[in-house]
Amino acid sequence: MVSLREFFLDDLLKFNCIVMDPYTEVYSLSFFFNILLKFPQLSHTAVSPGGQLIGFILGKIDSNESVESNIENGHICALSVSDNYRRLGLATRLMESFTDTVESHGAWYMDLYARERNKAAIKLYESLGFVKYRWLPNFYRDDNGYDMRKPLKCDVGKQSLKGSWFDRFVLWWVDNMN
Ligand SMILES: CC(C)(COP(=O)(O)OP(=O)(O)OC[C@H]1O[C@@H](n2cnc3c(N)ncnc32)[C@H](O)[C@@H]1OP(=O)(O)O)[C@@H](O)C(=O)NCCC(=O)NCCS
Numbered sequence: 001m002v003s004l005r006e007f008f009l010d011d012l013l014k015f016n017c018i019v020m021d022p023y024t025e026v027y028s029l030s031f032f033f034n035i036l037l038k039f040p041q042l043s044h045t046a047v048s049p050g051g052q053l054i055g056f057i058l059g060k061i062d063s064n065e066s067v068e069s070n071i072e073n074g075h076i077c078a079l080s081v082s083d084n085y086r087r088l089g090l091a092t093r094l095m096e097s098f099t100d101t102v103e104s105h106g107a108w109y110m111d112l113y114a115r116e117r118n119k120a121a122i123k124l125y126e127s128l129g130f131v132k133y134r135w136l137p138n139f140y141r142d143d144n145g146y147d148m149r150k151p152l153k154c155d156v157g158k159q160s161l162k163g164s165w166f167d168r169f170v171l172w173w174v175d176n177m178n
Helices: 009-013 029-038 090-104 119-127 165-177
Strands: 003-006 044-047 053-064 071-081 109-115 131-140 143-151
Touching: 003 090, 009 029, 029 053, 044 090, 053 090, 071 090, 090 109, 090 119, 109 119, 109 131, 119 143, 131 165
Parallel strands: 071 109
Antiparallel strands: 003 044, 044 053, 053 071, 109 143, 131 143
């Protein structure tokens, strides 16, 4: 059976087969180190019965100090599942464990960025309750992106989804023109 466990620093030496996917976000080693040391409870790996690393999620907590109170949100930096283990619910399990942790931390919402072309990931996130919050033209070197959000229990009035009218109009325009 596939098991989930915390992402350890030495897993960085074992996940080449997963991060080579063109849709997987790759960061510098210092970025990975920083996130794993600061938020060790937020990043997890999926491990096969044979002990092989077959998926991971890397996340952090961000603070939004531009509003009256100090609202925190969980941010997913990267999520990936090995080719041979896709469509088995692994990404869903990794996302659910991340959600439980940030929710117990008192975060208001979760967010992430996805490539416009990455239909599989967008479908996954929508199946988990994320919505497209903003369209981000040329966010990636070779693609546009979406900022996607999911309000959590703390955000009773779904304030985190109330973007500007301009962002809502652009989203509507992009969805209807594609
Ligand atoms: C996107 C990704 C993480 C999905 O992982 P996964 O373990 O296969 O996802 P799950 O099995 O939990 O899928 C849950 C649901 O997401 C949707 N989904 C996942 N992959 C899909 C695909 N290729 N096409 C269409 N829908 C898909 C489906 O609704 C699926 O439910 P179903 O299998 O009952 O139809 C995986 O394809 C991957 O690692 N891709 C490369 C890296 C990447 O894109 N990361 C996200 C960057 S934003």
